[in-house]
Amino acid sequence: MSPAHAQLFLENFHHVATFGATDANGVDRQAATPEDKLSRDWFAHFARARGWEVRVDGIGNMFALLNWTPGAPYVVIGSHLDSQPLGGRFDGAYGVIAGLHAAAELDERVKSGSDDGSSAVPQFNLAVVNWFNEEGGRFAPSIMGSSVFAGLMDEEGMLCVKDLAGVTVREALESIGYLGTDERPEVAGYAEIHIEQGRILERENLTIGAVDYSWYTQKLDIEVLGEQSHTGATAMADRHDALVAASKLVLLVHDVTQKFDEEAIVSSVGHMTLEPNSPIVVARRVHLVADLRSASPEIVKEARASLIEDIAKIAREHDIRINVNDFDIRDIQYYPENGLELIEKAAVNLGLGVRRMRTMAGHDSVAMNRIVPTVMLFIPSVDGVSHCEREFTTDADMVSGLVTLTAVAWEMVNGALEDEPKDPDLDDVQDQLSQDVSAR
Known part of the structure; x- marks a missing residue:
């Protein structure tokens, strides 16, 4: 990735951080608020300015679609733009903005062809996602948009969830113009990059974490x-x-x-x-x-x-x-072994320190890992702080993560994880995740 691309990414990241910015360098950009709308509008503009198709589904998830191979499903990369009340700038937003810039880099690669003159059209198309209400700060439960997408939560039930003021998800999305009706893309794989929200990478002076499993919650x-x-x-x-x-x-x-x-x-x-x-x-x-x-x-x-x-x-x-x-x-969700090896290979090729690690926090990747081969990458968090205004990750680590994500996404759109087996226990998990959400 060129220095110019990296600089534009950083400029975009710090610009998005002004949407809902707080006096202590955090953000308050809860789901389906006016501040969230600003970030969503920016996402849509970024995609449309590059000629990408933008879709919004029935629970407010946003997709920017790069259509290279007619009829092929999509490898999806991204995260979420909503935040906790008085939250940090990096949680979620980094993964979405990195996803957009990784997609832009790969789009240029596909359109320009490979160095040896052969076709560079990948096996799969690519999409960047902004999931609705990952944080769950305004509307519970959390990880809502990706769970509805994965069939783990009922869309109609989630649209009826109310915040403390009695506003439903449906009403909130309608108020900001993001209650969509678009068809959801067919997905072949998913990748998400995120700040660690812990201190392991920082303590071990490593740049990339390859998430191998999530905690039971x-x-x-x-x-x-x-x-x-x-x-x-x-x-x-x-x-x-x-x-x-x-x-x-x-x-x-x-x-x-x-x-x-x-x-x-x-x-x-x-x-x-x-x-x-x-x-x-x-x-x-x-x-x-x-x-x-x-x-x-x-x-x-x-x-x-x-x-x-x-x-x-x-x-x-x-x-x-x-x-x-x-x-x-x-x-507990175990991430595919060949996905872990893919992250490790990409990091080593870029000269970046990498290790396998678990996630104690929930992420959209946990839901997506139920239905498609999924990889999750971490970059360091200074002092392990998250979900507060003091949350911080360096520009250098963000760029290193972006370059790694770009390499991983390129391998995925070319079929690197195509043969990973799926989890057979989806129905049991759906029943568990649906317990009592109507009362929330």
Whole structure:
């Protein structure tokens, strides 16, 4: 890749970071907001200016299609442009913008022909994707657009999901002009590049991570139901305070990790709403979401069972009701061996340090890996920070990742992963992922 191409990529990346920019160098560009629309409009303009076809499907996923071989399916590369509230500039957006520039480089290669004068038309076409609502910050569950695309979530059910203000996904997409009706492309493979969101590559002074598997994940949708009363006039013994009970539950979720080996499991409560949320009213309802993740499904299930038992004790202690529902369960996903070898070969040929590594976070590639051969690449994150404004990756590492992605995508459109077997257990996973999403 020429220095001019690399410089244009960096200029585009830092320009997109102005859409929803925060004072602390982050972005707040949640799904289907006006800020998200700005990034979507930019994506569409980038593609159309190069003569590429743009499609938007029924859940708001955007595709820029490069049609080289009539009738052939597409290798898809990309990620997502939406962010967490007060999130970082790099998470998701880097993968989309790198995908667009990798596609532009390969388009030039195809149209100019190979160095020896032979045909350079690949076996597959290429598409760049901007997945809808990967983050799940405004609309839960996360990884929504790619999961609908992969058949793991029901489109109509997801369109009916509401944010905290009562706005549905359908209404939000319509409001920004991105509730599409276009046909989804037929896909032959998928590749995604992303910041690591951890410290392994940085600590080992490596540039590229080849993701070999994802952690087992499950969330608990928890509703704590007490009784609303006056904070000044109700005796302490007569209160059924949902917030007090919920505060103990938050600590339970945090402390359950201590029952296992260090770093064997992570847990959190990152979402909570309180009703009626008045300074002079004892809370009647608290809704929260607990998140459990481990490389071992057995550990997650054991932690869940422990939490269910302890939550029941809290309910009895406070004479309140606590409803717990499982949702958003994601099995461990192993990425294709020949895809890992493809990443490693590309990195070595470019003189870049590379290693295999797992992802503890969820990504669109986890959904896509259910239906087509999928590869996922990481580049370093400074201090391992993500989902906050301090998130940072250097320009040099972003360019190195872009060059590696370009090399991987070229091999994929030429059939490098064509023979990888598919996962036979799609139906079981679809049932798990669909649990209780209608209540969210």
